[in-house]
Amino acid sequence: MAMKISFYLNEQPTSIDCDPMQSLLHTLRNDIHQTATKEGCGEGECGACSVLLNGRLVNACMLPVAQAEGAQVMTLEGLKQTTKGQLVINALLEAKGVQCGFCTPGMVLALYALLEVNPSPDEHTIRTAISGNLCRCTGYGMIVEAAKIAAKKGEGVW
Structure with a gap:
């Protein structure tokens, strides 16, 4: 069941209707088209999917997007600015x-x-x-x- 998830992506307010249990990686790449974040192993072992969540380095492949609710998410697209x-x-x-x-x-x-x-x-x-x-x-x-x-x-x- 889809749910509205709201967070700040690269310092910009972002809201998306999606399955709250899908990975943050899937949401970033497939729904929001922030493709610098890569999918490598899908198991949290390789770091290709690393993003900053409230300033802390996390593996986006292991994090349900619902955990980003209200958070600050930074990807390479934002960091390079x-x-x-x-x-x-x-x-x-x-x-x-x-x-x-x-x-x-x-x-x-x-x-x-x-x-x-x-x-x-x-x-x-x-x-x-x-x-x-x-x-x-x-x-x-x-x-x-x-x-x-x-x-x-x-x-x-x-």
Whole structure:
């Protein structure tokens, strides 16, 4: 049975009539057409579907859309419009931390979420923060370097 779910998507009020138990990922991709959020494993293991829910990194494939009621949801589409989001994206490009690009939206959100709470993370902290996001192309070294670049260039911003 469809139900109206209202939340803020990328800081914009959004309402949609849908099955409240369908995943937030399905709602974002298929109903609202925010396609930067990817479906990888569908089991909350790969991080391709990562979004920020009230500032916290979550796997949208595991979250019923009803849990987004009244919440702030941020996807890559919204994050890339922000100064901090651009900082992370540019750092990934500078470090050559993007190859096939499938994991990139989730990685950007994971790095952003990390830097929001720890603007000067060490390598171990960075690797721990991205451990829920699988990348089959880069070997993670370049992504870790991107986090360090974003932290350095973002001094005083975070």
